[in-house]
Amino acid sequence: MKKTKLKLKKEVWITLIIIIFLLIGLKVGLSINKNIQYKKTDEYHLLKAGYTLEEINFLEKNLSQDVFKTLLNSEKNEFLLSLLHEKYYLSKNLNSYLEEEKLHPNYTPTKIVSLINTHRNNAYYDYDIEADPTKNELILVNKYYHLDDNFEPQDLTSISRDYYYGENHQINKIVYTAFKKMWEEAKNDDIYLIINASYRDYESQKKTYDSYKDKKGTTYADNVAARPGYSEHQTGLALDIFSKENISTNTYKDSETHIWLQNNAYKFGFIERYPEDKEDITGFAAEPWHWRYVGIEAATYIYNNDITFDEYYAYFVEK
Ligand SMILES: [Zn+2]
Known part of the structure; x- marks a missing residue:
């Protein structure tokens, strides 16, 4: 009896030990497998390339699956981050x-x-898109976005003789109202704004451009004038503004009037469209007298963030 009991005990022990070994084996096997699986994962590859976990999450959130996958076999891309x-x-x-x-x-x-x-990786006039009049006062017209030959702005109105010199002028009605408010405000500061360019139709822009082109060739004409269809003046939303005292393009930049407009025009919806330090983006040499109406909201954003209308349009209007 005793012998059988002992034998049984021994067998139990052996079975137990086998089970324990089997369990340990299983656990080791599973963890090796897990490790192999993990090494196959994106996270492992990206950590190895030098990205932090935070960066990996960020990339995953911001990149399409296809682009994300291309990161797995390359070095850490700091520029992309x-x-x-x-x-x-x-x-x-x-x-x-x-x-x-x-x-x-x-x-x-x-x-x-x-x-x-702003498409500046393309040559001017090469990347050619039709401007979108449904954007109203936020329409973009530049050396890539052109207006149709027969585009005519709606709601043009004649400007009163009090505000311009030279020949008759017309401008969009909303722009005119905004300009008159600005004119009053400037007057309170002893500044008298004067308009000397406003709405210009396709034909008169063509005449101006062609006369330069005929005299000195395309390169010269492109430097000094917009091609017909590519001028903001055709939208009825742009004004060239000088002052009673200063109508010289040479000295206007540092004039009190220009400085006043730089500080205040956005409150009325106007922006300086071709600032001095932004020529590489706007594609136009500085024109401190050229003011474009975009509405108060856009003008305020552009003023506060020091960007061009071209950049604003790409990010907030077109996308
Ligand atoms: Zn102008």
Whole structure:
């Protein structure tokens, strides 16, 4: 009896030990398998490339699956991370940003986003898009966005003789109301605004451009005038504003009037369309007298954030 009991006990022990070994084996096996599986995951690859967990989450959230997968077999891309943090980053432009960076590795991500959003990687007039009149006062017209030959703005109204010199002038009704308010406000500060360019139709823009072109060729004409269809004056939303005391394009920039407009015009919906330090984005040499109506909301944003209307349009209006 005792012997059988002992034998049984021994068998139980052996079975138990086998079970324990089996369990340990299973656990080790599972954990090896888990490790292999993990090594196959995106996270493992990206951590190995040098990204932090936070960056990986950020990339996953901001990139399409296809682009995200391309990161798995390459080195850490610091430029891409900075790009995604750019205020005006547009995902549809990602490939163009990356291509531009290859061409200009010394450019900052901010500059690359600005240039690509505003199509500046294309030659002027090469990338040709029809301007969208349904955007009303936010319509974009520049060296890439053109107006139709027979585009005529709605709600044109004649400007009173009090506000201009030269020949008759017309402008969009809303713009005229805003201008008159601004005129009063400027007058309170002893500044007398004077308009010397307003609405210009396609034909008169064509005449101006062609006369330069006939005299000195296309390159010269492109430098000094917009091609017909590419001038903001055809929208009825742009005014060239000088002052009673100063109508000289040479000295206007530092005049009291210009400084007053720089500080106040946005409150009435106007922006300086071609500022001095933004020529690489607007495509136009500085024109401190050229003021464009975009409405108070857009003008205030553009003023506060120091961007061009071209950049504003790409990010807030067109996308
Ligand atoms: Zn102008």
